[in-house]
Amino acid sequence: xxxxxxxxxxxxxxxxxxxxxxxxxxxxxxxxxxxxxxxxxxxxxxxxxxxxxxxxxxxxxxxxxxxxxxxxxxxxxxxxxxxxxxxxxxxxxxxxxxxxxxxxxxxxxxxxxxxxxxxxxxxxxxxxxxxxxxxxxxxxxxxxxxxxxxxxxxxxxxxxxx
Amino acid sequence: xxxxxxxxxxxxxxxxxxxxxxxxxxxxxxxxxxxxxxxxxxxxxxxxxxxxxxxxxxxxxxxxxxxxxxxxxxxxxxxxxxxxxxxxxxxxxxxxxxxxxxxxxxxxxxxxxxxxxxxxxxxxxxxxxxxxxxxxxxxxxxxxx
Numbered sequence: 001x002x003x004x005x006x007x008x009x010x011x012x013x014x015x016x017x018x019x020x021x022x023x024x025x026x027x028x029x030x031x032x033x034x035x036x037x038x039x040x041x042x043x044x045x046x047x048x049x050x051x052x053x054x055x056x057x058x059x060x061x062x063x064x065x066x067x068x069x070x071x072x073x074x075x076x077x078x079x080x081x082x083x084x085x086x087x088x089x090x091x092x093x094x095x096x097x098x099x100x101x102x103x104x105x106x107x108x109x110x111x112x113x114x115x116x117x118x119x120x121x122x123x124x125x126x127x128x129x130x131x132x133x134x135x136x137x138x139x140x141x142x143x144x145x146x147x148x149x150x151x152x153x154x155x156x157x158x159x160x161x162x
Numbered sequence: 163x164x165x166x167x168x169x170x171x172x173x174x175x176x177x178x179x180x181x182x183x184x185x186x187x188x189x190x191x192x193x194x195x196x197x198x199x200x201x202x203x204x205x206x207x208x209x210x211x212x213x214x215x216x217x218x219x220x221x222x223x224x225x226x227x228x229x230x231x232x233x234x235x236x237x238x239x240x241x242x243x244x245x246x247x248x249x250x251x252x253x254x255x256x257x258x259x260x261x262x263x264x265x266x267x268x269x270x271x272x273x274x275x276x277x278x279x280x281x282x283x284x285x286x287x288x289x290x291x292x293x294x295x296x297x298x299x300x301x302x303x304x305x306x307x
Contacts, residue, residue: 001171065273076222077294081298102271133274137274143264145302148278151278152259152277152302153281153298155282156284156301159289160296
């Protein structure tokens with residue numbers, strides 16, 4: 001039987017390939033459990049650490065863009081994503097996450113060599129993705145999709161810079 | 163059947179569909195991009211097999227693949243093939259992201275790895291397609307970011 005024949009039938013179901021879409025449409029919401037009434041201190045710490053790292057990374061991109069404006073089109077969306085990540089965590093915590101004192105931002109590798117800055121950002125993204133993955137595995141389930149998506153975004157940033 | 167089992171079953175369905183989708187995708191790609199699709203298909207197979215095995219170990223029978231799946235749009239050339247590949251990865255990412263909330267321990271590890279790998283592949287295909295930006299802020303979130 002050809003794909004085409006099958007398609008006529010299955011288009012009725014979802015109309016979309018990745019029939020995963022069918023799963024999404026049938027009530028498999030990401031929003032499972034309600035937001036916990038109070039966040040446990042270890043979870044709050046883990047979320048704040050991920051958010052601080054997002055802001056530190058954003059600052060490093062600001063720096064890289066300032067030094068290399070012809071990479072702006074590629075780097076600005078990534079910087080903005082990091083800020084969005086911090087803001088989303090801030091909403092989850094219902095509190096402002098202030099930028100850290102610049103601990104991670106002070107990493108010296110950011111200013112090394114001419115092709116160095118992008119390579120340094122790439123490895124910073126990979127390391128940050130690892131840390132977000134670890135956090136994703138540790139936090140209460142309500143926070144896991146957000147932190148998991150941040151881990152995935154960081155990993156994809158490293159890919160975008162390659 | 164636990165909620166985690168349900169999420170893993172949904173993921174198996176998504177992975178079956180992804181594997182199917184790379185058939186028509188691969189047929190329309192040139193030599194330099196077809197290797198991306200082949201690697202992606204192999205990764206989806208490996209992930210699917212791992213999830214099926216995980217379910218089997220708990221006595222849960224995973225859903226089998228359909229003979230074919232509907233494509234959202236005809237795949238007629240390299241551009242439409244890459245578009246489908248990007249969509250496959252975005253949808254797979256969404257299924258794995260959704261699984262995070264109902265899973266713990268090794269199951270959550272499986273889910274976050276599935277999400278991360280799909281996000282990386284989506285970026286690879288956006289780069290190959292010349293789509294910018296090549297990343298999204300929240301992989302697996304299907305509504306506009």
